[in-house]
Amino acid sequence: MSAQHMICMHNVCKSYKMGSEQLRVLKNVDFTVNKGEFTAILGPSGSGKSTLMNIIGCMDNLDSGSYELNGIPIHRTKEKELARIRNHEIGFIFQNYHLIPTYNVMQNIIMPLLMRGQDRKTAERNCREIISMLGLSDRLAHKPSELSGGQRQRVAIARALCSKPSLLLADEPTGALDQSSGAEVLALFKKLHEMGNTIVMITHDMNVAKWAHRTVDLIDGELIQ
Amino acid sequence: MRFTQILDLVRINLIQNKFKVLLTSIGIIVGAATIVCVIAIGRGGQADVAEQFRNLNAGAMDISCEQPQKGSSSRGANAAGASVRSASNTAKKTDPSASKQSGRSEKNVSGYPAELGGNTQTKSTRRITLSVDDMDDITSAVAGLSEATITYTTKQNIYGGNIEDTESYTVAGTLSDYARLSNLSMLFGDYLSDADNENKQKVCVLGYSAAKKIFGSADQAYDSLVYIADRPYTVGGVLAQQGTVESGISADEAIFIPYATGIKYLTGSNISPTITIIASDVDNISSIIDNVKAVLAQSYPDAEFTISDAGSKMEAANKSNRTLTLMLIAMACIVFIIGGIGIMNVLFVSVKERTEEIGILKAIGGSKKVILLEFIMEACCISLIGGLLGVLLSFAVTPVLTGFGLRMELSVTGALIALGFCIVTGTVFGFYPAWKASRLVPVEALSSE
Incomplete structure (x- = not known):
């Protein structure tokens, strides 16, 4: 693995049992992402994009092959350490935002820092700059249900950014947004990339993928570089 | 994640679901209230026993001698012998202090002494009267005794004072040492004296x-x-309030007269006295x-006597009180188990409802330990809230139960025990x-919706 590589996957396979059949979702995937890259994984529905993202995000294990993130062999890492890696190295941005409905905006944003053991006040102080960059300063006491789709996604992005991860993982980040909100979020991604963040974005939309620095196609579980 | 922050998350979740928390904790509320009340009833019972035996x-x-029994047909020399001895005893006792004329006697139903026609008499109809001689x-x-006294009670019609017609009261014939032996204290005057007894004075002490x-x-x-059986008695003293007693004469309600006076003017020899002896060492009671x-x-070869010691009575009363308390505690435990199952059910539903939230927490780095702690603490907090409400409920219920005549003594210990039970539950x-929540696979939890 090169020092430049943040993600280095080799021969990764993943299959699920569907009734009596074994469904091969990822087939011998080789995939690398360099530090500072903005990569889009483009593929139609059912091509295995989300499975690949879950494996990259250390939320699912692989059947065979190897996966290293920042030089850490994820395929051999225990759950406790994976939780730590998810907290420190990865910032997730989901299509459906996945905000906790009972917590307000601030509580949602600082949650990864609280998980890390920071006290509430320090965590809030550390997030202030990001919150202001994303224009959420006047929405901090609101519950997610009181926000628009674009605002919710910005909260999710703020949550992903506040822990200063080495990798931002976005799964269809504009999938639930209208066109203008989607464009706004993508512009934000571009800006984050220019700030030096490494971003891997999964999408089925060619127009969204265009925003990325590099696009790879995933078709029927096979990655075409 | 810090413990205080997990508590903070729990607080937020509980505030968001106030009504659900209240419904969930109903079982615990009832359980905690039951525990507090049970302990209060137990303490009340103990206090009752202590009070009832205070004078003992x-x-x-x-x-005392048991009541004559039917069915036995033995007769003969023993009975006659006892009577002869009785007669000789009576004759022997010439001490004027004797009140002791009340001597030991056995009578048959027909009223004829056994030695005269006693061969027709059976044990079943014989009456044994304990006496000062006994x-x-x-x-x-018997060695190891510090003191002894003898008493009897009789029901007599009384009038005097505010009583317009006659009223029936318990009149107790006692010796002068009865007050000391029964720990009775005087409010006015003095207790009956030896001289009152020897001279068969018509004096009395009122409860x-x-x-x-x-x-x-x-x-x-x-x-x-005060007129007892139409004879005037001077009230020589009034006892201080003694409270209820489990054993012996209920001093508050009784009228005490000299032993010999009662026999002379009220009962004749038709009495069933009780001899009370005090062991100098409690450990020797069984040998005594x-x-x-x-x-x-x-003296009485055929007779059956009942000897009851106060220690055994106290022990028996305490034991029955403990049994009642244990039974109530068992009931409270059952209520707690039902309450606990209620909490478990609601938490299972909650885990199901919040699977996505658990997935999110895991995705952003929440460990199994954090999830486990959050849900356990949530359960504990629900129980604790239930416990606190239960303790308050018990405070509210106590006056009602006390109104029904149940003695209850609320205590901080009871409340703390109830809260401890809540936390354990x-x-x-x-x-x-x-644990189930903490074991959820993040990717599956996230896609649960």
């Missing part, structure tokens, strides 16, 4: 309640006259009982749902 000396033993026999023959009922108040009763039986068996029953 732990080393005291009451000796008491003297016991005190001289506190009796004095109030007959004369309106204790001080008005003192030095007044055996010795007393042996002494009495010499929450932890035990909350653990499994929490």
Whole structure:
């Protein structure tokens, strides 16, 4: 693995049992992402994009092959350490935002820092700059249900950014947004990339993928570089 | 994640679901209230027992003769012998202090002494009357006794004071040492003296309640006259209030007269006295009982005597109180188990409802430990809230139960025990749902919606 590589996957396979059949979702995937890259994984529905993202995000294990993130062999890492890696190295941005409905905006944003053991006040102080960059300063006491789709996604992005991860993982980040909100979020991604963040974005939309620095196609579980 | 922050998350979740928390904790509320009440009832019971036996000396033993039994047909020399001895005893006792003329006697139903026509008499109809002589026999023959006294009670019609018609009261014939042996204290005047007994004086001492009922108040009763079976008795003293007693004469309600006076003017020899002896060492009670039986068996070979010691009575009363308390605690435990199962059910539903949230927490780095702790603490907090409400409920319920005559003594210990039970219930029953939540695979939890 090169020092430049943040993600280095080799021969990764993943299959699920569907009734009596074994469904091969990822087939011998080789995939690398360099530090500072903005990569889009483009593929139609059912091509295995989300499975690949879950494996990259250390939320699912692989059947065979190897996966290293920042030089850490994820395929051999225990759950406790994976939780730590998810907290420190990865910032997730989901299509459906996945905000906790009972917590307000601030509580949602600082949650990864609280998980890390920071006290509430320090965590809030550390997030202030990001919150202001994303224009959420006047929405901090609101519950997610009181926000628009674009605002919710910005909260999710703020949550992903506040822990200063080495990798931002976005799964269809504009999938639930209208066109203008989607464009706004993508512009934000571009800006984050220019700030030096490494971003891997999964999408089925060619127009969204265009925003990325590099696009790879995933078709029927096979990655075409 | 810090413990205080997990608590903060729990707080937010509980505030968001106030009504659900209240419904979930109903079982615990009832359980905690039950525990507090049970402990209060137990303490009340203990206090009751302590109060009822307050006037009893732990080393005291009451000796009385059992009621004649039917069915036995033995007759003969023993009975006659006892009577002869009785007669000789009576003859022998010339001591004027004797009140002791009340001597030991056995009578048959027909009223003829056994030695005259006694061969037709059966044990079943024989009546044995304990006497001062028997008491003297016991005190001289049995070692380890510090004191002894003899008493009897009779129901007599009374008038005087505020009583317009006659009223029936318990009149107790006692010796002068009865007050000391029974730990009775005087409010006015003095207790009966030896001289009163020897001279068969018509004096009496009134129990506190009796004095109030007959004369309106204790001080008005003192030095007044009260008529017992149409004879005037001077009230020489009034007892201080004693409270209820489990054993012996209920002092508050009784009228005390000299032993010999009662026999002369009220009862004749038709009495069933009880001899009370005090063991100098409580540990020797069982051997003393055996010795007393042996002494009495010499005088009355066929007779059955009941010897009850105060310590055993206290122990029996405490034991029955403990049994009741244990039964109630068992009931409270069942309520707690039901409450705990309620919590477990609700937490299972909660884990199901919040699977996505668990997935999110895991995706952003929440470990199994954090999820486990959050759910367990949530269960504990629900239980604790239930416990606090339960304790408040018990405070509200206590006056109602007390109104029904149940003695309850609320205590901080009771409340703390109830809260302890709540925390244990929450932890035990909350653990499994929490463990299930912590084991969820992040990707599956996230896609659960």
